[in-house]
Amino acid sequence: MNSPAPNLSAYPRTHATRCTRYRYRYSACDNCAAACPHEALTLTEEGFELKHERCQNCGLCASACPTGALQAENMPWRDWLELSRQDHQLTLACAPSDRAAPAIAPCLGALDPVTLAALLARGTRVELVGHDHCAACVHGATGAAALAQLLDAVAQLRAAAPEARWGELTLADAAPEAVKAQPQRRQFFRRLFGRGLDQLQQPQQDQAPAPARAIRAAAPFLPSRRELLQALLVNGAGEHATLPAHPALPAGVPVIDPAACTACDSCGRVCPTGALLAGETVTAWVLRLNPPRCVGCGVCVESCHRGALRLAETIAATAAVRDLHMVPRRRCERCGRLYVTANPGAGCPVCNDDNDSFSAIFG
Structure with missing residues (x-):
């Protein structure tokens, strides 16, 4: 049984209002542009623009975007899932390598680590074919680095959810040492995919609050892979599961310094997923956190003019909504x-x- 051939020439679907640069005009996020090996994305104060004449449909930009502002139309995960049901095995090749396989992806590095991990957690054996073609690939070293980061993220998810029925993940034509996670490479990956978590966690210099025109309102949106990640962690280890923050995983935990917070509401207004919600009760101003909605994009950290927010180094699976900070109201x-x-x-x-x-x- 072969999977229906994906439309490998499909451009990524764009959702500008989900972009952190759209939500916050001064955001420095460049994850998508840094992940694109073909310079097909231009960053603006309105978000981003896709240059179709330069796009090679690799999907690397979509895999690097935590908010789902870009979505690869040539990754038919539903078809691949159906293909693997019969014998709990899936062989997946990258298109540029011209290798034969039941399932074809535009680039192995563009595979979503959460969806891949969820497939493995069902006991499915997954074989990736075409890794040895990366050096000669039109997508250059970017795809190879993204694949290594993908494998590292899957390895962390395996460790965080030991109760899942993990299937084997193999690279059919790679040297064994290339499959192992390389902790020393993580800083390179973070530079490659934008500013990374480390820079987002650095306290910012005190500055004037963001002007009203810098923040644009739009409906909150939760990427499906964030919901899938939550289910994977809870089913594999329970609500107390934790794992280190990883740039390839759409999750984060904002941490606040109460003494620095001015209750300006900026963080709640720029959050694209509704993970942070600021509002007032009868007695106090309250900043609430809904952990399963946080994708770790860091735009809340960027918008805080007092540097009161940072992203924690650990992700927790807890789903309990909690008050992150409260400031009393006075008459x-x-x-x-x-x-x-x-x-x-x-x-x-x-x-x-x-x-x-x-x-x-x-x-």
Whole structure:
């Protein structure tokens, strides 16, 4: 039984409003452009533009995007799943190598590690063919590096979900040492796929809050592979499962420094998945975190002008929504307005502004 031939010439589907650069005009995210070996993506303050005349349909940009702003149309995972049901085995080759196989992908490095891990966790044996063609491939060294990162991510998922019925993953024509995860390469992978988690975790210098025009509103969206990752971890190890943060895995955990937070709402407004939600109750301003919705894109860290947020080095499978931070609301003794402040002596910002304006006019 052969899988229906994928449309290998299909361009990635684009969803501009899911892009962190669209959500936050000053975002420095360049994951997709850094992953593209053909310079087919141009980054703008509106997000990105795909140059169809340069695109080689490899799908590497889609695999590098944690928010699903780009989606590969030539990765028929549903067909591949059906193909593997009969004998719990799937042989998958990359198209540029011209190797024969029941399933063909545009590039092995563009395979989604979460979907691949979910297939393996069902007990399916997966054989990847064409690895030895990477050196001569039109996609260059980028595809080979992405494949190595993919294998590293799958290895971490195996370790994090030991109760799953893991099938064997082999590279049919690779040297055995090439299959093993190489921890020393991870920093290279992170540079290759954008700024990476390390830079996102660095505290930012205090600066003025992001102007309103820098943040664009759009409906939250949760990539299906984030939901699949959550199910894989919970089914394989329970809700207490943890694993190290990895640039190829769409997950993260924001951590806040309460003393630095000014309750400006920026992080909640830029979050593309709704993992962070800022709002006010009767008594307080509250920043809530819904962990299974976080894809680790880091745009919340970028938008925080006080550097109050960072991404943790560990991902947890817990699904419990929790309050990340609370700032009490107080009533101004002068004007009666309710305002949010952690400092009781700060005073109402409206009254303070009136006082400043009065002083500026009358001295």
